[in-house]
Amino acid sequence: MKTAFIFACVVALAVVGGCQGGDLRRSFYSTSCPSAEAIVKNITQKLVASNPGLPADLLRLHFHDCFVRGCDASVLIRSTANSKAEKDAPPNLSLEGFEVIDEIKTELEKKCAGTVSCADTLALAARDAVSFQRKGLTVHDLVVLSGAHTIGDGHCNLFSNRLYNFTGKGDQDPSLDSTYAAFLKTKCRSLSDTTTKVDMDPGSANNFDASYFVNLKHKKGLFQSDAALLTDRTSNKIVGELQKSADFFKEFAQSMKRMGAIGVLTGYSGEIRKKCGVINS
Ligand code: HEM
Structure with a gap:
């Protein structure tokens, strides 16, 4: 799955x-x-x-x-x-x-x-x-780009099933570190909490660094999409290779360049909008 x-x-x-x-x-x-x-x-x-x-x-x-x-x-x-x-x-x-x-x-x-x-x-x-x-992004790009979760926060309702009802039996996701899960439960008090937000990269949420991958290796990825990177042999290996910031930065710059090229309109395709929220009249 x-x-x-x-x-x-x-x-x-x-x-x-x-x-x-x-x-x-x-x-x-x-x-x-x-x-x-x-x-x-x-x-x-x-x-x-x-x-x-x-x-x-x-x-x-x-x-x-x-x-x-x-x-x-x-x-x-x-x-x-x-x-x-x-x-x-x-x-x-x-x-x-x-x-x-x-x-x-x-x-x-x-x-x-x-x-x-x-x-x-x-x-x-x-x-x-x-x-x-x-x-043509690869699994490698996906793992590297997931490192963007080194900054920012996530709403409780987007991961609280991992804390309170992982398989529909009121259980916790076994792939989540238990100390981290206990901490998250102090922030997200119930499945119905849709407003509280928690840092995605505890301890360095405003720093763009490799600590997302270090935390991930310790089963402290916030979302299931994060934890899933450990369950596949190839992606798990890549997570292991991105533990140092210098390596992550180099890879991230390259993957972002590839992501930023997806389907970009060039030449006479598309239009230069005057206001980004409104199509030109
Ligand atoms: C692999 C697929 C991905 C999934 C399933 C995913 C999922 C999520 C979710 C659920 C949130 C929390 C949203 C909220 O609570 O409001 C989030 C936040 C965020 N995501 Fe992802 N994400 C993915 C990949 C990426 C990629 C590729 C990037 C950038 C290159 C990215 C950048 C971010 C950032 C920076 C935030 C924090 C936003 C903020 O604090 O304002 N994510 N993501």
């Missing part, structure tokens, strides 16, 4: 990755909008300084965007009276950070109207928020 979950993810990655086309380049806006990258960086870093949870928001926003119809910033589009947007689909309801993209985009439009796409704005902001360079 857990292996099937990993497999399903990889199939999804492969399918989406297969839709990619066109050409992606660094410094794409160096002629058309030379200040674009500096604008994104300055605003992102200013906002991150006052909100340490922001890198996690932006990274997750970018991931959710890329995995539905490719990295086209469709996740930013707001629902209208006639159509329900991707943004309002259940897995996306807890996404945050939209206002940051709006603020950056407003500034970009002032300097270079109609030039910098919303997808690039989101990808650059996610890159700058975690301070590293930003198909």
Whole structure:
């Protein structure tokens, strides 16, 4: 079942990755909008300084965007009276950070109207928020990218079955460290708690480092998707290889680059939206 979950993810990655086309380049806006990258960086870093949870928001926003119809910033589009947007689909309801993209985009439009796409704005902001360079993804990519759970938090209801009712018999997930489970129970008091959030990487939740993989090896992964990485021999081995931050950073940068290339619209495909939440009229 857990292996099937990993497999399903990889199939999804492969399918989406297969839709990619066109050409992606660094410094794409160096002629058309030379200040674009500096604008994104300055605003992102200013906002991150006052909100340490922001890198996690932006990274997750970018991931959710890329995995539905490719990295086209469709996740930013707001629902209208006639159509329900991707943004309002259940897995996306807890996404945050939209206002940051709006603020950056407003500034970009002032300097270079109609030039910098919303997808690039989101990808650059996610890159700058975690301070590293930003198909056909593999199991290796999936394990490496799951290391993004080194920052941010998770709602109790998304994992509390592991604490209180793992197999429907009021039991606990045996693959979860018992001390960690006892700690989580002090935070998430019941299955019906939908509001409390806990750090995904206890002890270093705001640090982008390899401690997610160290905790994971000690059976302290918060979600079932995290724990599942240990149940497959290949992915378990990769978890073991990512215990040091330097190794994780190198691999993460490469996998993020591949994720960020999924289904990106280039050339004359798509449109440069004036406001990321609304399709141009
Ligand atoms: C393997 C499949 C994945 C699953 C099933 C998964 C699941 C989740 C869940 C359930 C949450 C908690 C949401 C909440 O409680 O509001 C979460 C948070 C998060 N995820 Fe994932 N995730 C996956 C992969 C990824 C990837 C590939 C990335 C980025 C590259 C990522 C980045 C994040 C971040 C940064 C957060 C924290 C958000 C915040 O604190 O604002 N995840 N994920």
